[in-house]
Amino acid sequence: MCGIVGYIGFQNAAEVILEGLRRLEYRGYDSAGIAIAGRDSIQVVRSVGKLQNLSAKLQECPLMGNMGIGHTRWATHGEPSERNAHPHLDCTRQIVVIHNGIVENYRALKQELINQGHVFQSETDSEVIVHLLEEMWRGQSEQDLISVTAQALTRLEGAHAILIMSSLFPNFLLAARLGNAGGIAIGRGEHEMYCASDIPAILPHTREMVFLETGEIARIDSSGYQCFSLTGGPVTKETFRIPWDPVSAARGHYTHFMQKEIYEQPEFLTDTLRNRLNFENSEIVLEQFPFSDQALNALEKITIVACGTSYYAGLVGKYLIEELARIPVEVDYASEFRYRQPLIGPESMIVAISQSGETVDTLAAIDEARQKQALLSAIVNVPGSQISRICTGLIFMHAGPEIGVASTKAFSCTLVDLFLLGFYLGQKRGTLAQERRTALLEQLIRLPKLVSDVLELDSAIKELAAQYYEASDFLYLGRGINYPIALEGAHKLKEISYIHAEGCPAGEMKHGINALIDRHLPVVTIATHDRLYHKMLSNIQQVHARDAIIIALVSQGESEISKFARHVLELPDLGHLLNPILNVVPLQLLAYYIALKRGCDIDQPRNLAKSVTVE
Ligand code: M6R
Secondary structure, rough: OOOOEEEOOOOOOHHHHHHHHOOOHHHHHOOOEEEEEEEOOOEEEEEEOHHHHHHHHHHHHHOOOOOEEEEEEEOOOOOOOOOOOOEEOOOOOOEEEEEEEEOOOOOHHHHHHHHHHOOOOOOOOOOHHHHHHHHHOOOHHHHHHHHHHHHHHOOOOOEEEEEEEEOOOOEEEEEEEEOOOOOOOOEEEOOOOOOOOOOOOOOOOOOEEOOOOOOOEEEEOOEEEEEEEOOEEEEEOOEEEEOOOHHHHHHOOOOHHHHHHHHHHHHHHHHHHOOOOOOOOOEOOOEEOOOOOOHHHOOOOOEEOOOOHHHHHHHHHHHHHHHHHHOOOOEEHHHHHHHOOOOOOEEEEEEEEEOOOOHHHHHHHHHHHHOOEEEEEEEEEOOHHHHHHHOOOOEEEEOOOOOOOOOOHHHHHHHHHHHHHHHHHHHOOOOOOOOHHHHHHHHOOHHHHHHHHHHHHHHHHHHHHHHHHHOOEEEEEEEEHHHHOOOOHHHHHHHHOEEEEEEEEEEHHHHHHHHHHOOOOEEEEEEEOOOHHHHHHHHHHHHHHHHEEEEEEEEEOOOOHHHHHEEEEOOHHHHHHHHHHHHHHHHHHHHHHHHHHHOOOOOOOOOHHHHHOOO
16 A cells, blocks of 8 residues: 655655654555655655665755655555655656555546646556646646646546645645545645544644545645645645554544545555556456466356455355356355365365454364365455465455454455455456456456445435334345345444344345334335345335334435335446445445444454464
8 A cells, every 4th residue: 555745844854754664564555655855846766676776866966845745555557666756747847746545547637637748657546646736737827836736636437545746836735635545645744734544644743633535635844735626616624633652543533443444445455456457458467366267267166254254255256256267156144164064175265255364263264275176265354464474365454454343344354355355366267258347357457446435425424323223123125236235234234333234135034024114114125226126126125114213225216215215325337247346335334334423442342362372
C-alpha cells in the first residue's frame, strides 16, 4: 500500500518527509521518492527498494528546500523501478505529483495526452495525472488553479489520493481525494503544515488534524489550509485532536476499528489486486502459487476449509471457482472436516482460508489434507502465520492489520483472492477464453472505486439502523452466489449487536422459514441483477404478502422491487461474479450502526476472540 507524506514550513523538507515515510514502512513498498521545490525548479530523487537506498542517494546529493512531497510505491502498473517510482514530473519539470489509487481510464487518457505531444517517462497509470495538469493549467492564473485542477482530477476514473506541487506556484501544495484510495490527513504545526496518507507519519509533529473527504481538494501553505469541494465552493472542516496513545492514534478519526476497516476496503482491495493483473495477456499472476500446469490440470476437486466469516467467503468461492475454472468445489467447516473421514487425495487441492492464519481447526484440517497428500494452498492475511508457513501455495489477502473482532475488509479481500484463484485456474485449464478474461479484468479494476461509491450509502443505512435496532430477529435472504452474502450479513449482525439473525437461500423459505415471518420481522433481501433476479423478485413478493419489513439491496435503476420493499438501497452493477463484494458492504454498515445504537462493544464483542487458537 503506497504511502504519502508532504511538508511545507521552515525545516529541511527532505528530512521531515524521509522520517515520515519511514513511519509508513509497515505498509509495504518496493520503491520510493522525494521531490523538493527549490528556488525555481523541482528536484526529484527516487530509488528502488528500501528507504535506506533513498536515504543514501539523498546523502550523496542533498535536496535543499522547505516544501516537498514523498512517496513509497507498491507497484500496480509497471515493474518496481526507479523510473516508475513517484514523484512523477510533467514535460516541463515544473509540476510534480504523487498518487495512491488506480487511474482506471489511464490508457485512454495517456493516448489522448500523447496525441497532444506529451512524452511519458514511466509505465505507470499515475503519470497521466501530471501531464493532464500540465495540459489543463496552461495559460491559467493562480486564481483559477483550484477549479481547473478540479476539472482535471474529475477526468480520472477510480479512487485517488493525490499531492501536487509546482514551481509555478512555489508557496503551496495541493492535496486531493477522490473516492477511498486511502485518506489524506492534514496536520497543523507552528508556521508549518504536514500532510500524509496515514496519521503515524506526522503524529510526532502534530496532533491537530483535519481529514480530506472524498471529492475535496486543499490548498496548503505554511500558515494553514483552505479546503474546497471538487464541484465548487469552500468547505469548512472539523479539526480532530489525535490522542497520543498508539491504539487511539491508529483508529484515527473513526469511532471504532470496525468502522475504519469497513472504510478501508477500497484501499486494501486495490492492494489485493496490485501486481496480479496482467492486461497485456489478460492473465492473473499469482506470485506464491508454485504448482505446475500439469498438477493444476490434473486436479479433480477443490476443497475449501475455513471457519466463521472465512467459511462464508469460501461458499462464495465455490460459485466463483466452479464457474471460472469448471472444477467441482466443496466447502467444509474446518471444525468438522477431519471428523468426517473426508474423501481427499493427491488429485485434490485444499484451499484453507484464514484471516489470522492461526485458527486451530483450520490448521487441523490442513494437517488432515497433508496426510492424504492433497495439494496444500491457503488464502491468508497475516504473513508469517502458521498457515502461511505450512502451505505450498499462498494467496495473501493484503487486507492490512484487522483489529475489529468482526471481520470486514479481510472478507472482501478474500472474495477477490477467490476470484483471482478461479480466474488463474481457468486460465491454466483453458476454461476462460481471452475475450472473457479481458472483460473480467476490466470489471475487476473498477471494483475499489465502486466499493467506495457503495460507502456513500452510509447515512441512509444509519437511518435504517435507527429504525430497526430494537428488533429481536432479522432474516437475510439471497440466492445463488448471494446466498453466502446473506449468511455473512446475518453473521455480522449476530456477532456485534447480539440480535438473533438467520441467513437463508430465498428459495428455501417455503420449506420452513416462512413460519417465522410476520409484520415485525426485518427481512434484508439481496436482489441485485443476476440470472436469479426474477426468482428473487418472486421471493420478495412472498415476503411482502406476509407483511414483513423488507430492506432490499437492488441494482441501480431497478424499479420493480420498490413496489414491495419498504426500503431500497441501490448499488452499482459490476456483473454477477463481483456484485457480492459490493453487496456485503451495506450489510457490514447495517450491523455496525445497529450495534452502535444498542451501545455494544463493537470491536470486542462478548465471548469472541480475533484469533481462535483452541478447539
Ligand atoms: O482468522 P480466521 O479467518 O481463521 O478466523 C475464522 C473465524 O474465527 C472468524 O472469521 C470469525 O468468524 C470472525 N469473528 C468473523 O467476523
